Amino acid sequence: xxxxxxxxxxxxxxxxxxxxxxxxxxxxxxxxxxxxxxxxxxxxxxxxxxxxxxxxxxxxxxxxxxxxxxxxxxxxxxxxxxxxxxxxxxxxxxxxxxxxxxxxxxxxxxxxxxxxxxxxxxxxxxxxxxxxxxxxxxxxxxxxxxxxxxxxxxxxxxxxxxxxxxxxxxxxxxxxxxxxxxxxxxxxxxxxxxxxxxxxxxxxxxxxxxxxxxxxxxxxxxxxxxxxxxxxxxxxxxxxxxxxxxxxxxxxxxxxxxxxxxxxxxxxxxxxxxxxxxxxxxxxxxxxxxxxxxxxxxxxxxxxxxxxxxxxxxxxxxxxxxxxxxxxxxxxxxxxxxxxxxxxxxxxxxxxxxxxxxxxxx
Amino acid sequence: xxxxxxxxxxxxxxxxxxxxxxxxxxxxxxxxxxxxxxxxxxxxxxxxxxxxxxxxxxxxxxxxxxxxxxxxxxxxxxxxxxxxxxxxxxxxxxxxxxxxxxxxxxxxxxxxxxxxxxxxxxxxxxxxxxxxxxxxxxxxxxxxxxxxxxxxxxxxxxxxxxxxxxxxxxxxxxxxxxxxxxxxxxxxxxxxxxxxxxxxxxxxxxxxxxxxxxxxxxxxxxxxxxxxxxxxxxxxxxxxxxxxxxxxxxxxxxxxxxxxxxxxxxxxxxxxxxxxxxxxxxxxxxxxxxxxxxxxxxxxxxxxxxxxxxxxxxxxxxxxxxxxxxxxxxxxxxxxxxxxxxxxxxxxxxxxxxxxxxxxxx
Numbered sequence: 019x020x021x022x023x024x025x026x027x028x029x030x031x032x033x034x035x036x037x038x039x040x041x042x043x044x045x046x047x048x049x050x051x052x053x054x055x056x057x058x059x060x061x062x063x064x065x066x067x068x069x070x071x072x073x074x075x076x077x078x079x080x081x082x083x084x085x086x087x088x089x090x091x092x093x094x095x096x097x098x099x100x101x102x103x104x105x106x107x108x109x110x111x112x113x114x115x116x117x118x119x120x121x122x123x124x125x126x127x128x129x130x131x132x133x134x135x136x137x138x139x140x141x142x143x144x145x146x147x148x149x150x151x152x153x154x155x156x157x158x159x160x161x162x163x164x165x166x167x168x169x170x171x172x173x174x175x176x177x178x179x180x181x182x183x184x185x186x187x188x189x190x191x192x193x194x195x196x197x198x199x200x201x202x203x204x205x206x207x208x209x210x211x212x213x214x215x216x217x218x219x220x221x222x223x224x225x226x227x228x229x230x231x232x233x234x235x236x237x238x239x240x241x242x243x244x245x246x247x248x249x250x251x252x253x254x255x256x257x258x259x260x261x262x263x264x265x266x267x268x269x270x271x272x273x274x275x276x277x278x279x280x281x282x283x284x285x286x287x288x289x290x291x292x293x294x295x296x297x298x299x300x301x302x303x304x305x306x307x308x309x310x311x312x313x314x315x316x317x318x319x320x321x322x323x324x325x326x327x328x329x330x331x332x333x334x335x336x337x338x339x340x341x342x343x344x345x346x347x348x349x350x351x352x353x354x355x356x357x358x359x360x361x362x363x364x365x366x367x368x369x370x371x372x373x374x375x376x377x378x379x380x
Numbered sequence: 381x382x383x384x385x386x387x388x389x390x391x392x393x394x395x396x397x398x399x400x401x402x403x404x405x406x407x408x409x410x411x412x413x414x415x416x417x418x419x420x421x422x423x424x425x426x427x428x429x430x431x432x433x434x435x436x437x438x439x440x441x442x443x444x445x446x447x448x449x450x451x452x453x454x455x456x457x458x459x460x461x462x463x464x465x466x467x468x469x470x471x472x473x474x475x476x477x478x479x480x481x482x483x484x485x486x487x488x489x490x491x492x493x494x495x496x497x498x499x500x501x502x503x504x505x506x507x508x509x510x511x512x513x514x515x516x517x518x519x520x521x522x523x524x525x526x527x528x529x530x531x532x533x534x535x536x537x538x539x540x541x542x543x544x545x546x547x548x549x550x551x552x553x554x555x556x557x558x559x560x561x562x563x564x565x566x567x568x569x570x571x572x573x574x575x576x577x578x579x580x581x582x583x584x585x586x587x588x589x590x591x592x593x594x595x596x597x598x599x600x601x602x603x604x605x606x607x608x609x610x611x612x613x614x615x616x617x618x619x620x621x622x623x624x625x626x627x628x629x630x631x632x633x634x635x636x637x638x639x640x641x642x643x644x645x646x647x648x649x650x651x652x653x654x655x656x657x658x659x660x661x662x663x664x665x666x667x668x669x670x671x672x673x674x675x676x677x678x679x680x681x682x683x684x685x686x687x688x689x690x691x692x693x694x695x696x697x698x699x700x701x702x703x704x705x706x707x708x709x710x711x712x713x714x715x716x717x718x719x720x721x722x723x724x725x726x727x728x729x730x731x732x733x734x735x736x737x738x739x740x741x742x
């Protein structure tokens with residue numbers, strides 16, 4: 019069985035579910051059993067992860083009808099077209115309403131598999147098995163599922179909770195350094211929006227994290243998930259406080275959309291977006307220059323970009339930001355920082371300052 | 381304002397919503413206002429309905445940003461491909477999370493618009509304005525939204541409730557007779573599954589209904605919606621009793637899928653399916669020969685088919701039924717009749733009898 023000490027519950031009434039975090043969880047016999055209802059399982063993964071972990075997971079599921087689908091790797095494949103391949107496989111293999119989908123991979127696999135589970139036969143069970151740092155601390159937690167549309171990221175989706183999340187930290191050993199660093203951007207985000215002590219701990223522990231020290235990684239993942247679970251529990255469908263989890267995302271999504279989801283990693287775009295949000299917070303007199311410097315230094319240490327690509331024009335930015343999901347009644351709202359550890363969602367800022375920020379690379 | 385006497389509430393806790401039924405409702409000034417949150421509206425309709433009622437509805441929405449999308453007419457267009465056209469229009473016109481979608485049309489428009497609302501930006505508001513009898517008594521009520529997949533009907537969808545249903549019985553005046561009769565199949569279904577008195581009333585009132593007597597139609601619609609609302613309130617996500625609403629649908633969906641959704645109307649396939657379910661119930665010794673005859677006679681009077689097309693082979697049938705959403709752990713479950721007015725969902729029947737039924741057209 020799974021060690022309860024490394025378990026965290028996301029409290030959502032009858033949609034509550036556990037997050038298991040630990041080294042080697044995928045090898046624990048029967049780790050999936052409590053979360054599988056019927057006798058059918060579809061494992062969705064991608065061509066990078068399949069050779070590494072698909073056998074392992076299939077071995078642990080030998081008593082079920084296990085089908086698999088291997089998608090190409092990358093955010094640019096998070097589309098309706100590839101989503102349809104999940105439905106195709108489910109129907110080819112005659113999966114019924116008591117089937118369970120397992121998302122084995124990073125955020126893209128998790129978002130698509132979750133959305134397929136939300137919509138196949140109007141909703142079936144699914145399990146998140148995140149294999150990237152970013153997915154372990156962010157995309158697998160909280161029930162946001164989606165695919166992209168050419169005109170906007172995550173525009174088609176649903177709030178849909180998994181039966182459980184199984185975050186095996188051993189899978190991070192095979193993660194390329196660039197993806198590890200991109201994941202650290204989301205880890206740093208939790209410190210920035212809601213947990214000043216954690217931000218400080220990150221400043222002092224960043225070398226160990228970049229060197230994949232298992233204990234430091236486990237701490238960072240647990241603390242990130244705790245922060246996210248607490249916020250999601252308060253506001254499952256993002257009608258209020260949950261929006262602070264999107265620090266840097268309105269800027270970041272605009273960058274990703276402008277690149278057709280094909281150049282920067284999600285965490286890299288979010289890193290640039292967080293610096294932009296911090297600089298705007300400074301222009302508004304909310305964040306001190308010293309604090310902005312701390313943000314820049316920590317992200318720079320992780321070899322993350324500190325601004326949008328210089329080729330991106332400010333009018334492209336404004337146009338892409340205008341379709342962001344946080345726009346309400348035509349008014350752009352942004353997540354900005356009052357201090358390190360305290361974020362706010364607001365439309366109450368001088369929009370000329372935003373124009374200035376976008377025109378003058380700081 | 382809308383007359384409360386012709387209003388019915390579907391009780392679903394914080395997802396409860398009213399159904400307004402009445403002649404000329406679309407012309408009542410401000411009929412939509414209480415159900416629209418932001419300042420944006422997208423009206424989705426089809427090429428048959430648009431010339432008849434789109435102007436009327438746009439006039440009633442003049443204070444909002446109103447965009448429109450006109451889809452081709454027919455079940456064969458209820459696909460991911462056409463669903464995507466709704467997302468395209470929403471994004472082109474920069475609709476944000478406080479937008480409201482209005483489904484103006486029959487079941488296809490309602491199912492697709494509802495699913496688009498369920499998934500655009502992870503969920504926006506929508507209003508059902510059903511213009512066919514079938515949609516007024518069935519598809520617009522209960523929150524089932526979906527699109528078809530080439531391998532199965534309604535395989536991709538969500539449970540998602542509208543803000544309200546506005547059933548203007550005046551729109552039935554333009555309904556072709558064939559569609560009126562197809563709608564009567566679903567009306568008859570409510571009598572069969574849960575309301576013996578209503579079935580008797582239908583037997584005595586069928587001529588008035590087929591002649592579009594407004595009072596008889598209003599009674600039939602109200603009584604159908606009351607029956608459906610009561611059942612849906614007990615079991616929103618169809619984990620139990622709600623499945624009886626699918627009387628004839630497992631057979632009917634197989635017919636529709638075999639025809640690629642292009643020949644019979646949904647109500648026609650359901651009529652044939654209900655006869656097949658009744659005949660199987662008779663073979664099981666549950667329904668008397670006299671009762672089966674009553675079912676056949678009432679449906680025949682409405683010029684509805686009483687069996688699947690003779691070209692459809694029994695093995696095709698069994699294969700298509702095997703992917704039905706009511707299959708659980710490989711076991712086919714069917715809605716069958718214990719008597720007129722009492723349906724049951726069961727896998728506890730002799731499956732050889734089903735094979736016999738499909739082979740020998742009765």
